Amino acid sequence: MSYAVPLTRREAIVRQLRDEIVTGTLSPGTVIKDAELAARLGVSITPVREAIAQLAAEGLIDIAPNRVRRVTHVTQKNALELIDVMGVLACAGVEWGVDNLTETHLERMRQRLDEFVTGLQRGDVTAAAAAGADVSTIMIMASGNRELQTHVDLVVARTLRLLALNSDSDLWQIWIDGYRETLTLLEGGDRPAAVERYRAIYQEYRARVQSLLVEPPSTSAGPPHAD
Structure with a gap:
């Protein structure tokens, strides 16, 4: 116990x-x-x-x-810079950790992804964000680099602060689709492709956030991350 x-x-x-x-x-x-x-x-x-x-x-x-x-007040430049830093750190952690992932890791990732989606469906952004963050954290922690995860957590906390959280935002779908496809590749044994798909999540997310910051929508959202 x-x-x-x-x-x-x-x-x-x-x-x-x-x-x-x-x-x-x-x-x-x-x-x-x-x-x-x-x-x-x-x-x-x-x-x-x-x-x-x-x-x-x-x-x-x-x-x-x-x-x-x-x-802290946040500017568009702050937001995009933090997303860039978050992406560099998280993608490095995933690349380092992916070869150490076991079936147990993958099962836990699938469970947290399901909880991420469920949290959004019931409008519980806090629970959804924590579950979504864990999908990335499991991969990063498999690298054994706890210092890296600490820095990722700090950047994620700041990034979540930048954008108002709303369970209805289409930003979340970028993470849901990206996580699902990354997991499918991992379960199929194609780890290099999984890393590239994970990296693409940040590219898509940054582009979408940049467009929202230029032309704010009626609803806004933040990343699920602890990536």
């Missing part, structure tokens, strides 16, 4: 704030005040300041020279 290690107060605050920023509960430009936040969460100032420092390092909070902290 395994037991989850309890979160420290700093970790719990980081998770709470990151979720509020990613989902838009804390909108871009919102001023983050230590005392108010500590009172709202029922904690002391110290873990709040530590959490803010971590989120600033992740690019989710801006700290001005006068020490005012605000939720």
